[in-house]
Amino acid sequence: MLENSNLLIIKKFSGRNFRENKLRNFVLILTVIITTAMILTMNIMITNMVNSMERTYQKQAGTNAHVLFTNINADDVKKINNFNEVAESGNNILLGNVIDNDGVDMDLEIRSLDTTYAMHTFTEPDQGTAPTNDNEIVLSMSVLKRLGISPSLGEYITLNWKSALGNDKIEEKEFCLVGYWFEGSEAEEGYAWVSNTEVVDVKDAAIETSVMFKSLFKVFEARQIQKPT
Numbered sequence: 001m002l003e004n005s006n007l008l009i010i011k012k013f014s015g016r017n018f019r020e021n022k023l024r025n026f027v028l029i030l031t032v033i034i035t036t037a038m039i040l041t042m043n044i045m046i047t048n049m050v051n052s053m054e055r056t057y058q059k060q061a062g063t064n065a066h067v068l069f070t071n072i073n074a075d076d077v078k079k080i081n082n083f084n085e086v087a088e089s090g091n092n093i094l095l096g097n098v099i100d101n102d103g104v105d106m107d108l109e110i111r112s113l114d115t116t117y118a119m120h121t122f123t124e125p126d127q128g129t130a131p132t133n134d135n136e137i138v139l140s141m142s143v144l145k146r147l148g149i150s151p152s153l154g155e156y157i158t159l160n161w162k163s164a165l166g167n168d169k170i171e172e173k174e175f176c177l178v179g180y181w182f183e184g185s186e187a188e189e190g191y192a193w194v195s196n197t198e199v200v201d202v203k204d205a206a207i208e209t210s211v212m213f214k215s216l217f218k219v220f221e222a223r224q225i226q227k228p229t
Contacts, residue, residue, distance in 0.1 A: 127179060
């Protein structure tokens with residue numbers, strides 16, 4: 001009974017205090033709301049700033065992957081993918097060097113990239129889509145200009161290239177433009193991106209593989225596969 005009386009007294013005085021100090025209590029509540037909103041806004045701004053800086057540094061480095069293996073072969077790629085701490089990987093396979101009608105190297109490499117590698121290296125097309133069929137291609141606008149092709153999706157382009165798959169064979173094929181880069185990175189300016197259906201035999205191909213690990217701490221364990229043998 002005494003406990004119930006105390007509760008009633010507390011409720012009575014607290015109610016009277018609230019009614020008598022409405023303005024003060026309103027200001028206090030408003031201050032708490034504004035302070036909470038400011039803290040949340042600052043946290044969001046700081047997070048966005050950190051993410052923006054991180055992406056800027058990743059673009060300067062050319063990749064957001066934990067590790068980028070260069071100039072490896074198909075057996076090395078298998079060993080990398082068999083490492084149980086690898087979360088995902090993407091491949092960039094050199095198929096050959098594009099040549100003009102006089103057989104002169106155009107400083108343009110025809111490469112097969114998968115979408116995972118493109119995501120890791122920020123090379124998704126600015127316009128259009130990634131190539132999926134065996135006659136599709138992505139080029140930069142500057143390369144299209146050199147070739148005398150308008151940057152219009154659906155345009156057809158015939159390329160000749162000297163195979164880099166160990167036979168030095170001259171290949172020729174007509175491609176349909178399904179995507180392009182506006183003002184790309186150095187890599188994009190030098191790539192003719194075709195689908196992996198163009199890859200017939202990767203035994204002698206030079207491959208670049210991007211790797212994301214399940215945990216960033218596992219990067220140190222990558223020394224086990226840094227140069228697969």
